[in-house]
Amino acid sequence: MSLAVTMPAACIDRVGGPIRIAALPVPRPGPTDVLVRVAASGVNHVDLFVRSGAYRTHTPLPFVIGRDAVGSVVEVGAGVAAFAVGDRVWCNSLGHAGRQGALAEYAVVAADRLYRLPDAIDPEHAAVVLHTGATAHLGLARQARLQAGETLFVEGAGGGVGSAIVQMARFMGARIVATAARRDHDWCRQCGADVLIDYHDDDRYEQARQAAPEGIDVWWDTSGRNDFAAVLPLMRLGGRAIVMSGLRGGAASLPVGPMYTRDVSLHGFAISNASVSDLAHAATAINRLLAAGRLNARIGATFALHQTDQAYAAMAAGQLAGRIVIRV
Ligand SMILES: NC(=O)c1ccc[n+]([C@@H]2O[C@H](COP(=O)([O-])OP(=O)(O)OC[C@H]3O[C@@H](n4cnc5c(N)ncnc54)[C@H](OP(=O)(O)O)[C@@H]3O)[C@@H](O)[C@H]2O)c1
Incomplete structure (x- = not known):
């Protein structure tokens, strides 16, 4: 040709x-x-x-x-x-x-x-789903090392990255508590979220605490607000928090008390920095999910x-x- x-x-x-x-x-x-x-x-x-x-x-x-x-x-x-x-x-x-x-x-x-x-x-x-799926994999697998049976708290689950995180975490065997606008709840459930909370609710973090009484293992706020003061006290010993902010970020204050006393680690990353090998690992996971009809x-x-x-x-x-x- x-x-x-x-x-x-x-x-x-x-x-x-x-x-x-x-x-x-x-x-x-x-x-x-x-x-x-x-x-x-x-x-x-x-x-x-x-x-x-x-x-x-x-x-x-x-x-x-x-x-x-x-x-x-x-x-x-x-x-x-x-x-x-x-x-x-x-x-x-x-x-x-x-x-x-x-x-x-x-x-x-x-x-x-x-x-x-x-x-x-x-x-x-x-x-x-390629950019969002790889972002989800880098955060959950490489950064947070999410394990089957752990509880993930994902904020902004209705969005592109958020819904990929929910699907990837479901595939990895996590239990998923999520915030999203009410109109996105059905979609987030289809993706695999176990508990949905409306992010407009004033008591959203009290609802999250009740949904994860033994604590949150991994917390990822894709909306970029990163309310450390509200969520760090809800985290389990050894919890991992992934931070993301787009270009708006930088203003969140970090109360270190509940962080170090719970052995919580903080993970920032950008997909743009991912190595060829990291991207290939993510691609393997993405293809597995795509082939199974589980990344939509x-x-x-x-x-x-x-x-x-x-x-x-x-x-x-x-x-x-x-x-x-x-x-x-
Ligand atoms: N670090 C990286 O490598 C990486 C990679 C990809 C993307 N990102 C960043 O990730 C962010 C999300 O990207 P995206 O493509 O998923 O965007 P998106 O599709 O616009 O999703 C954002 C979601 O956040 C929700 N949201 C807004 N305010 C909220 C709140 N107060 N609480 C909970 N959820 C709220 C939105 O809901 P509504 O529709 O109701 O407003 C929407 O569902 C962007 O900042 C992007 O730059 C970072």
């Missing part, structure tokens, strides 16, 4: 500049790379941080944005044995650290950052590549219940 010379791509010409749809040269794979025809991608908050410069990373200009690509192999580098033309594949570490992004007709992916898409999984279904997302909207700017505006407005797909 002969490829076109140029391709449509959603890119920026300067950090902080607008996203435009440009005709860029189709990239060429190096000896250890694979060229992927992208079918679908997801929309993540971090893409906006890259675009605005709020998250500093190497962005050779023009820079194609987007972390997650699902598609099929169209060409393999001479040194690649693991993939062949036609394989259905995915990657969730494009669009930062000098790697061009996923929101283009074609993307070059280093073979060690590429994974097979399980049979019968729809590319658009996969595209919206609500799709709030689907946009075409030329509507990328609208897709990010819709995410930033925060009015959609569900993840956003870009069909390439």
